[in-house]
Amino acid sequence: xxxxxxxxxxxxxxxxxxxxxxxxxxxxxxxxxxxxxxxxxxxxxxxxxxxxxxxxxxxxxxxxxxxxxxxxxxxxxxxxxxxxxxxxxxxxxxxxxxxxxxxxxxxxxxxxxxxxxxxxxxxxxxxxxxxxxxxx
Amino acid sequence: xxxxxxxxxxxxxxxxxxxxxxxxxxxxxxxxxxxxxxxxxxxxxxxxxxxxxxxxxxxxxxxxxxxxxxxxxxxxxxxxxxxxxxxxxxxxxxxxxxxxxxxxxxxxxxxxxxxxxxxxxxxxxxxxxxxxxxxx
DNA sequence: GACAATACTTTGTATTATAAAGTTTCATCG
DNA sequence: CGATGAAACTTTATAATACAAAGTATTGTC
Numbered sequence: 404x405x406x407x408x409x410x411x412x413x414x415x416x417x418x419x420x421x422x423x424x425x426x427x428x429x430x431x432x433x434x435x436x437x438x439x440x441x442x443x444x445x446x447x448x449x450x451x452x453x454x455x456x457x458x459x460x461x462x463x464x465x466x467x468x469x470x471x472x473x474x475x476x477x478x479x480x481x482x483x484x485x486x487x488x489x490x491x492x493x494x495x496x497x498x499x500x501x502x503x504x505x506x507x508x509x510x511x512x513x514x515x516x517x518x519x520x521x522x523x524x525x526x527x528x529x530x531x532x533x534x535x536x537x538x539x
Numbered sequence: 540x541x542x543x544x545x546x547x548x549x550x551x552x553x554x555x556x557x558x559x560x561x562x563x564x565x566x567x568x569x570x571x572x573x574x575x576x577x578x579x580x581x582x583x584x585x586x587x588x589x590x591x592x593x594x595x596x597x598x599x600x601x602x603x604x605x606x607x608x609x610x611x612x613x614x615x616x617x618x619x620x621x622x623x624x625x626x627x628x629x630x631x632x633x634x635x636x637x638x639x640x641x642x643x644x645x646x647x648x649x650x651x652x653x654x655x656x657x658x659x660x661x662x663x664x665x666x667x668x669x670x671x672x673x674x675x
Numbered sequence: 676g677a678c679a680a681t682a683c684t685t686t687g688t689a690t691t692a693t694a695a696a697g698t699t700t701c702a703t704c705g
Numbered sequence: 706c707g708a709t710g711a712a713a714c715t716t717t718a719t720a721a722t723a724c725a726a727a728g729t730a731t732t733g734t735c
Contacts, residue, residue: 425577428598435573438723439724441561444656455682463562468724469686475722493682511657514650520580521647550689563723574692584710604693628701629713 425520431506433479437511438464439472443499443507445480452498473497481506561656565649567642569615574600575608579635579643582618588634617642651670 416464434443441462445453452460459469473495476482487494499507550647571577577598577603577665589597609631612618623630635643 420595423599425581425597427573427577427580430576432573432575436569436723437566437568437571440566440653443561444653447657459682461561462559463559465725466599466683467685467726470682471723474684493730497682507657508659511654514654517576517580518647518654519649521583521643574694595713601694602714603716606713607692610715615684629699631714 427513427517429509431510433475433481434507435511436472438468439476442469442472442476442497443481443503446497446499447504447507450499452496455495455497458497465499474528476503563649563653565645568648569611569617570643570646572608574598574604574614577607578605578612578633579617579639582633582635583640583643586635588621588632591633593632594633640653 409440434440441464442458445458445461454536455469455473458464458473459466462469473482474485477484480500483500485496485498487496556559570576577600578594581594581597591605591609594600594609598605600608609618609620615618617637618633619636621632621634623632
């Protein structure tokens with residue numbers, strides 16, 4: 404007979420413990436984006452807010468991209484945007500909202516988990532079978 | 540006169556030091572993606588490789604998504620994929636390549652910088668002007 | 676008052692993540 | 706032994722969106 408016997412059915416694989424272990428649900432799409440991550444980190448480091456001009460430099464973004472990303476962050480309620488009507492030129496000032504700071508902190512804590520997970524030092528092996536080791 | 544005097548031209552903003560400070564260039568598009576980050580972390584934790592089935596559970600992905608993401612990671616040279624011809628059913632085994640492990644480690648080190656940056660404790664203020672504090 | 680420059684915003688396109696449907700092989704049941 | 710179901714993927718299609726290029730508006734300068 405060429406096919407295996409039916410005795411080893413329903414191999415449970417990975418025991419279901421650890422299911423979703425690496426799904427990282429906390430990585431919110433809005434924050435988990437290179438450019439916006441930079442913006443948020445900049446604003447977290449400057450709690451009094453930053454000018455459009457400054458953000459542009461710090462994050463090395465073009466005007467268009469920065470504008471777009473700020474809109475996204477604003478709509479998500481993460482930052483607040485102040486249009487300067489007083490100055491000689493239009494000046495846009497951005498700050499983290501209280502909620503934004505909270506959510507960003509949460510996001511960062513998930514990132515910390517990712518960093519920890521990536522150190523394979525003392526991780527218990529999660530696999531199911533020994534597997535035929537592929538010949539390198 | 541309503542407009543400002545011309546004496547304060549060319550305000551240098553942010554001194555140019557710290558330009559690009561938050562651009563996070565090291566955040567490679569291929570790796571910086573929720574789902575693929577999970578896959579890579581799983582594989583980093585299981586250096587002998589993982590089965591498609593196991594990855595699917597660990598990362599809580601649908602068949603289609605996992606398949607697609609693995610293809611992307613494969614094409615980027617980050618993982619290697621072994622098709623099991625020996626077993627009773629098709630079995631796909633995935634492992635980090637040597638290069639993949641190296642690049643992932645680099646990526647993680649950037650993530651660590653992000654995490655550090657997000658702790659605003661002892662950060663020097665990067666702004667240019669005191670700014671008219673917006674009334675809350 | 677023409678010309679360049681600053682400080683943005685809007686629009687268009689090309690990429691891509693995800694879901695839905697499709698394929699293939701094996702096991703089981705009447 | 707043909708039908709049915711299920712496991713293990715792959716392919717296709719669509720909806721979202723990141724980025725670049727073009728546009729707008731105000732200001733300063735010659």
